[in-house]
Amino acid sequence: MIVLRGKGFLAIATLVAVCATAPAAVADTSAAERTALLEAQRSGHPVELTESLEAHSRTVAEPGGTLTTSRSVHPERVRTPGGWVPVDTALRVVENRVVPGATTTEVQLSGGGGQPLLRLADSGRSAAVRWPGPLPKPELDGNTARYRQASPGVDVIARVNADGVRLTVEAASAGPLRFALDTAGVTVRDRDGALEFVDGAGQALFAAATPWVGVPRGGDAAQRPGRFAVVAPGAVEVRLPEGMSGPVAAELSFTGAKPNWTMVDSGFAKVSYWNSTGSAKAGTYDAGEHRLRSFFVFDTRGLSGREITSASVTGMENWAWSCAPRPVELWRTGPISKATTWEKQPEWLAKLSTLSVAKGYGSTCPSGPVTFDVTPLVKDAAVQGLASVTVGLRASDETDNHHWKRFENNPVLSVVLR
Template identity: 30%
Template sequence: MVEDVQAARQFAAECGKSVEVLSERSETTQVFVDASGVGRLVSSVVPQRVHRPDGSWADVDTTLRRVRDGFAPVATTADLTFSGGGWGPLVTWREAGSTFELRWPGVLPAPRIAGDTAIYDGVLPGVNLHVIAGRDGFRHVLEVLTPEAAAGPAVRQVRYGLGGDMRVTRTADGGLDLAGAGGEPLLQASPAVMWDSSLSADAVQPAATGSGTESSVAASTADAGDGGDLVSTARGPGEVASSAAVGVAVSTGDLVLTPDTAMLSAPASVFPLFIDPAFSKQRSKWAYATSNGENNDTTYARVGLSPDSGARYRSYFSFDTSAMSGKTVLTAEVQMKLYHSWSCDPTWVHLYRTSSWSTASGGRMSWTAHPLGSAATWLDSWAGNANKTGGCGSTQPDASAVFEGSTLLNDVKAQVLSSSSYWVGLCACNPTD
């Protein structure tokens, strides 16, 4: 790698290989120049690397390590510390000179550390608390082990303390916005949801394709997150888990979560139950929409029909293309990783270019805000399947979805002339819908 484009061209020509332009590197983008002098931009919707204070770069590594005040991820875009136990904050987040603290209303036990997760056992009778480091934030999840635990008043209304100097406000859809002293937006939390551990194969139905959040667009100027498990865990619901919205309120320095009473007490609920919100710092990178307006966890992007609720899902992605400004685009493609599909056979998904949008990363937008089908610009289609249940005769591996072709190329060429971002949407709808 070299510092500027001109030096990269010279070095690539002399060495006969592709060279990265270091000055163009960001948390989500890289620019390379090949031996012929042609450049290539790779842009992702989730952070791939971290720029450290000493100027060096490191690949994202969410593994927790011991630090003076507790535990912290090795390398992420969020400056986080998780409690090592005791009365201190459960989570401390420092961002742009401001601090956010999330507190558990009691003494925390020393956590068990499992990779990127700190697990505080027995914070309430029959309840464990998981705190999970992500690429750009964290999620805190209560694991309710039994119906008896679910009946407790401290589970029926969960109260976390808020500290630090960030101002926390509730959004209209039940999420949270966190702002610095000057009112500048710094962090956000997605609407809270809860899910059970249902495994009934009878609930599975052939449906449209689901897609992982790890997405990238690559263009020549001449990789959300991993998929979740199929069995419910603190990371997200299983394939056929029941889910419900969780009430969120901010009151006198507290974050108050009110889980769905019906799910807590329903005989059909399969334990353990999980109750979460997730905090992140990234904005305008990806979002989803549901036909019935339901919220869901943001473990991975969804496309198609939910076998649980029957809702239709669409996912939207925003790519930074500023490095292509003023360049002649020769090729373009959008790549997605399909982690799991509910269908055993290939199903079609369609990629569209949308107008610009802005929402919290992983946030939900209105179903009608950016319609796809005939209301958007069709770019390409792809069919595939990756069913992990084993009910198809065997477990199917991940599939790489690649969208390309002249329609996409011509659209990228036109868009980079007037915009530094490229917005697309993915759906299981027909182009005429």
């Protein structure tokens, strides 16, 4: 068994090496694949096909004569003038700006003073968020920048990911949060309490997901959806849930508008989680009042006509209600979109796999990978020539808190083929 390690909810793709003779493996492959397979067999080590590298996918030739392609929901690599490099979210200061090493959406954070708090850019088009007042110099730690006392009684924490920024605004007292927006080449569109930044053709380049607001470090039950509202040209407000008072923490996600995952919650049945940078969740934390499910889209282009040996989806579970294993299910579902909510969730078509696991509660059951077999799904996609497939994650019992699980939100599909 060979393991490729990546980032995200389904961040570890388990690759199953299947024995095959060299002539059979080479016969139905491209010239680049034949070369890689022969080198893998000669050296006894996996060989990556550099021609196949993309932001979300990679293919490896195995010494046993098979090919393994891995496809993630969020990007794992970034194209640079020097070629593909791994995503690097570690922050550094460059000319009084704070920037990550390599992300698919160009990200800049404020180095302090009157600079925008954050700026996302793509091919000369950009959207920037300005804090209402000068910012202190940030404290940097890995992918995180903390602006202490950004306003009296308010701290702002920015966490950079592969394609955007997650802001946490911690305030000593509840009240609307207002920002100025600077845009170039895009216009702002209010979408049911979330925001889209669209170009002249109506294509969404950036997005701000539904804000989530709770008490600082209050856990899942403490969070409720707020709303973004465009209150004037170039100004946006985060409206807090009704009845909130005292210290609050608002979670705001700003991303390139390309993620292919979402979540639904029966307790907030009309709310979309599209583009969220939070965890993927399944089950309930309050005996069924809130039932959560997560959905992911995988790219299956290039598999048509190929012989699929095996396929799996592997995820990093980072929270369970206890160390007592409980089943979680992966299903084939209908398609998802930014309009997907609990009331408008896709059809659940077929159960693919059920696993009884508990990871992430504590040192006796630490966070770890969970692998679901999806071979029939991918074989069917290859036969039908499908460009993508959608899967849904849900608890087997959505009224029992012991089934509650949280996962990182970047799935990886691993396919072994001849």
